[in-house]
Amino acid sequence: MMKYSFLIDPDKCTGCRRCEVACSFFKEQECNPAKSRVRVAKEEKDFINVPFLCVHCDKPYCQEVCPVEAIFRDENTSAILVNEDTCIGCRLCAIACPIGAIYLDPEKGTILKCDLCNGDPKCVKYCDVKALQYIPGFLFSTLKITEKAKKFFDLLR
Amino acid sequence: MYGWMGKILEVNLDNGKISQKTLEKELATGYLGGRGINMRLIFDLAGPQRVDPLGPDNPLVFGAGPLIGTLSPCSGRFNISARRGMESITIGDSNAGGYWGPELKFAGFDHVVIVGRSKNPVYLLISDNHAELKDATHLWGKTTSETVDIILEDNGDPGIHVACIGPGGENLVSYACVIADRSRAAGRTGMGCVMGSKKLKAIAVHGTQGVKIAKPELFEKAVEEALNVINSSVGITQMFSNYGTLFLVTSSNPGGHFTTRNSQTGTFEGAEYLMPDYVFPRYWIKHKGCFNCPIHCTQVFEVDEGGFKGLRYDKIEYNTLYDFGSNIGNSYWPAILKAGQLCNEYGLNIDGVGYSIAWAMECFEKGLINKKDTDEFDLSWGNYQAVMELINKIAMKEGFGDVLAEAPARAARRIGRGTEKYVHAIKGMTLYGDMRARQGWGLAYCVSTRGPDHLRGSPQAEFYGGVYSPEEVQRLIGVSAEKLPIKKGTLDPLSLSDKAPILVWTEHLCTIADAAGICKIPTGQNYIQNIKFPLIARLVSAATGIEIDEVSLEEMGERIYNLERVMNAVDGITRKDEVLPPRQYEPLPSGPKKGVMVDPMRLEKAKDEYYQRRGWDSETGLPTKKKLEELGMKDVAEQLAGVLF
Numbered sequence: 106m107m108k109y110s111f112l113i114d115p116d117k118c119t120g121c122r123r124c125e126v127a128c129s130f131f132k133e134q135e136c137n138p139a140k141s142r143v144r145v146a147k148e149e150k151d152f153i154n155v156p157f158l159c160v161h162c163d164k165p166y167c168q169e170v171c172p173v174e175a176i177f178r179d180e181n182t183s184a185i186l187v188n189e190d191t192c193i194g195c196r197l198c199a200i201a202c203p204i205g206a207i208y209l210d211p212e213k214g215t216i217l218k219c220d221l222c223n224g225d226p227k228c229v230k231y232c233d234v235k236a237l238q239y240i241p242g243f244l245f246s247t248l249k250i251t252e253k254a255k256k257f258f259d260l261l262r
Numbered sequence: 263m264y265g266w267m268g269k270i271l272e273v274n275l276d277n278g279k280i281s282q283k284t285l286e287k288e289l290a291t292g293y294l295g296g297r298g299i300n301m302r303l304i305f306d307l308a309g310p311q312r313v314d315p316l317g318p319d320n321p322l323v324f325g326a327g328p329l330i331g332t333l334s335p336c337s338g339r340f341n342i343s344a345r346r347g348m349e350s351i352t353i354g355d356s357n358a359g360g361y362w363g364p365e366l367k368f369a370g371f372d373h374v375v376i377v378g379r380s381k382n383p384v385y386l387l388i389s390d391n392h393a394e395l396k397d398a399t400h401l402w403g404k405t406t407s408e409t410v411d412i413i414l415e416d417n418g419d420p421g422i423h424v425a426c427i428g429p430g431g432e433n434l435v436s437y438a439c440v441i442a443d444r445s446r447a448a449g450r451t452g453m454g455c456v457m458g459s460k461k462l463k464a465i466a467v468h469g470t471q472g473v474k475i476a477k478p479e480l481f482e483k484a485v486e487e488a489l490n491v492i493n494s495s496v497g498i499t500q501m502f503s504n505y506g507t508l509f510l511v512t513s514s515n516p517g518g519h520f521t522t523r524n525s526q527t528g529t530f531e532g533a534e535y536l537m538p539d540y541v542f543p544r545y546w547i548k549h550k551g552c553f554n555c556p557i558h559c560t561q562v563f564e565v566d567e568g569g570f571k572g573l574r575y576d577k578i579e580y581n582t583l584y585d586f587g588s589n590i591g592n593s594y595w596p597a598i599l600k601a602g603q604l605c606n607e608y609g610l611n612i613d614g615v616g617y618s619i620a621w622a623m624e625c626f627e628k629g630l631i632n633k634k635d636t637d638e639f640d641l642s643w644g645n646y647q648a649v650m651e652l653i654n655k656i657a658m659k660e661g662f663g664d665v666l667a668e669a670p671a672r673a674a675r676r677i678g679r680g681t682e683k684y685v686h687a688i689k690g691m692t693l694y695g696d697m698r699a700r701q702g703w704g705l706a707y708c709v710s711t712r713g714p715d716h717l718r719g720s721p722q723a724e725f726y727g728g729v730y731s732p733e734e735v736q737r738l739i740g741v742s743a744e745k746l747p748i749k750k751g752t753l754d755p756l757s758l759s760d761k762a763p764i765l766v767w768t769e770h771l772c773t774i775a776d777a778a779g780i781c782k783i784p785t786g787q788n789y790i791q792n793i794k795f796p797l798i799a800r801l802v803s804a805a806t807g808i809e810i811d812e813v814s815l816e817e818m819g820e821r822i823y824n825l826e827r828v829m830n831a832v833d834g835i836t837r838k839d840e841v842l843p844p845r846q847y848e849p850l851p852s853g854p855k856k857g858v859m860v861d862p863m864r865l866e867k868a869k870d871e872y873y874q875r876r877g878w879d880s881e882t883g884l885p886t887k888k889k890l891e892e893l894g895m896k897d898v899a900e901q902l903a904g905v906l907f
Contacts, residue, residue: 115598116548117554119549119550119551119558119560120550120551121551121552121554121555122361122553122554123333123335123554123555123557126331126332126333127333127555129472130332130333130475130478130482133472133633134473134474134475134478135472135473135474135475136331136332136333136472136473137368137470137471137472137473138368139368139469139470139471139472140470140472147420149443149444150407151573151574152547152548152576190297203775211470212470227431231333233493233556234549234556236557237851252296259611
């Protein structure tokens, strides 16, 4: 099976937070960044924006730390998912996540975590500047090297 | 409620009382939101009477329309309005992007109404349906970005968004503005000055409430369509996305309306150093976007050489380019970026500052003022070092800065000696560019409800004449000739005939954009590939669940516009105030449009056509009682009995 991955490029992110609005609209049926599964971290003074979301690790700490085995991997999409019926709301997964990409619902206190929208993430669809991409592994490497080498190419021209 | 949050926050600074009220459906469907509901709330508080702009009776209202905070693209723009502005003699109204408007809604409110005046500096903190006034003594005197830093730090919450004034507003500079999110200016009409008079330093917002959408499937479809319009517009994706408004100089300088040396002429000899192909390779570093905006017109720049080495700043506009470039005779781009930053940090409107200094420079050139007046500054054209110092002095109202802080219209009365002749203002507010080579804009500036301004409505079609025939423009706009006649004169920038219908139509489009919360880049500034009434109606209907068709939406725009007009009328503003500054009636002395000027008789005729088109009294330029009743504002007419009617 082809392995897909998120490619996050802070240099391209304009900080507009379309990803947050799209995520909450499609997952929660309301426009509310506080209920989004993707968040843009900002350092406004230096004009830096970094979109953050669950990257569905190969060794998910969240899964390991879950005391009731509510976290599992979806076989079709490889997404790390939460079984809401089993979840006891201890939030250990959010604490354990090394990149801080598991969020809490501000009203219910329950876990908000990317589920990959069944393999076709809406945040990616709505990111016009391609700061967020969800692509096959081989393309990940090609795109990344092409992008990062641009400055180098310019120098050689 | 869907689309709207359904709540209005009321704050009385006289006694510190804070209350909430429901946003009634009649108000929402009559005036839509943002600028529209702001105006109605203001009318109900102080419409029929005259108020002192800096007195406690001048209500200051913040408003975010129904599309703000939603998936609808470019919908992050909120309005700040007042019964009276300070930069102009009209109502106050100003619009800004960024993230503040959406966050106000996430905090639970559509509008915030501020009345009264605090004794000590305060700021308002609104979070999740709750609001409190907090001491702002430690913020008084701070620049706008310092204010943001301190409020975030004090509250331990980096998710807070702040709209605040800088020293300019505190010191009551007439054209002080409100800055949201560090660099987003609600620039015109002096709303920062009004806020300063109330000793209100900032409104900080943060919340976790969602904007609910009534018909998600229909809404998603309308959003997709709006995105298609934006993405298929070459003007937007190639120009605004890449260069922001800074690309406009590529057409304005050859077109003869790149205002130069206090509008003496419309072509600048140093323009090549201000062109995108010169500036962007040297200084540009990245794009930045407002809330949920795919256009990202904000550009971030960095200077790595010369006296401004290390300067990194965003959000400078085409206006900044002439305010601190051509209009003061300067072609050193980093100085323009620095001046833009200083204005935002002090909370000063760039057009107010730029035109005040340009006016002083021309008076200096003509020998009407000298170094004794200017605190020993040499105000020769292009002296940008003096400009930097003057911006500081204006914000602090020190020395000559105290004169310039009045804006040219009042400052010239203070100085006299014939300096009045060089004031470029309508209804007290300085102009945006030169009108001789785009005369339809001149008409628009004369009749606008907040003083001269392209964001109130502009007969932009006059720039299409060289490219399209009237029939083609008619087809591209998609409105029948019966309803909106496009003729040869409509497309000719040197003509004043056939301009009224398109002007009225675009005034309503801009009004609705402000009321719904959409940016004017994809709506009001380009009618060929833009989001027009039918699509806005679908977005609003699907978001709110209330069926609003394009006809009633346009009528809503007309209602709001008439309401603004009657409030100005209460203050005595009539047809006689709707004239261009003297220089616009003199021939352009240089450039490709040399010799062109506005004929005052033709302008008067165009005004006749405009007032008639609007169903107003041609003699006075005022809305009639009949018109107000037609628009469903019988109650407004009744309240004005004995005042206007």
